[in-house]
Amino acid sequence: MNNTDIEDSYVNTNAIEAPESDYLYIQPSQIKNAGNGLFTAMEIYEDEIISLFKGEIINNDEAKLRAELNNDKYFINLLDDTIMDSMHTDCYAKYANDAEGLPASNKFKNNTIITLDEDHNVCIKASRNIEPGEELFCGYGESYWKKHS
Numbered sequence: 001m002n003n004t005d006i007e008d009s010y011v012n013t014n015a016i017e018a019p020e021s022d023y024l025y026i027q028p029s030q031i032k033n034a035g036n037g038l039f040t041a042m043e044i045y046e047d048e049i050i051s052l053f054k055g056e057i058i059n060n061d062e063a064k065l066r067a068e069l070n071n072d073k074y075f076i077n078l079l080d081d082t083i084m085d086s087m088h089t090d091c092y093a094k095y096a097n098d099a100e101g102l103p104a105s106n107k108f109k110n111n112t113i114i115t116l117d118e119d120h121n122v123c124i125k126a127s128r129n130i131e132p133g134e135e136l137f138c139g140y141g142e143s144y145w146k147k148h149s
Contacts, residue, residue: 014047014048014049014125015048015049015117016044016048016049016050020051020052020092021092022041023040023041023042023044024038024039024040024041024050024051024092024136025038025039025040025041026038026039026092026095027039029097029135030108030135031097031099031108034097035097036095037095037096037097037135037136038051038092038093038095038096038097038135038136039133039134039135039136040130040131040132040133040134040136041132041133042132043129043130043131043132044126044129044130045126045129046126046127046128046129047125047126048125048126049117049123049124049125050093050112050123050124050125050126050136051091051092051093051096051123051124052091052093052117052121052122052123053076053084053086053091053093053094053114053121053122053123053124054084054086054089054090054091054093055074055076055084055085055086055087055089055091055094056084056085056086056088056089057078057082057083057084057085058082058083058084058085059082059083060081060082060083062083063075063083063085066085067147071087072085072147073087074086074087074094076114076122078122079116079120084122093122093123093124096112096124096136096137096138097135097137097138098110098137098138098139098140098144098145099111099137100137100139101139101140101144101145108135108137109137110127110137110138110139111126111127111128111130111134111136111137111138112124112125112126112127112130112136112137112138113125113127113138113139114138114139124136124138
């Protein structure tokens with residue numbers, strides 16, 4: 001087998017081979033006043049891709065307008081200098097709260113990270129093994145909390 005054959009036969013073993021609705025569910029977060037949270041119905045292993053972010057791709061001018069209206073709670077900055085807004089898009093990933101962003105939530109720890117999958121989609125990935133019934137948490141970053149706390 002040459003390198004091309006190996007690359008062509010590569011299978012991403014870090015992707016969960018089921019529809020997100022089969023293993024993710026939304027219910028009130030364990031973090032007080034955080035709204036809904038994202039939970040898993042099955043065991044998830046460290047480094048597995050859990051859920052993709054989906055949303056409207058907007059430019060910085062539109063993002064600024066939405067931010068002025070305080071409609072920027074579901075923004076993700078993309079590598080091409082655009083922004084994905086998940087506010088009005090069905091998407092499980094957007095329900096993952098940040099367990100370490102506010103002092104009131106400090107009894108929980110983040111167990112996922114926001115990253116890119118091999119196809120450059122923004123997603124959440126397990127940073128440790130996660131048990132069924134656990135809430136999924138990921139860090140939003142310092143700039144998010146400066147604006148929204």
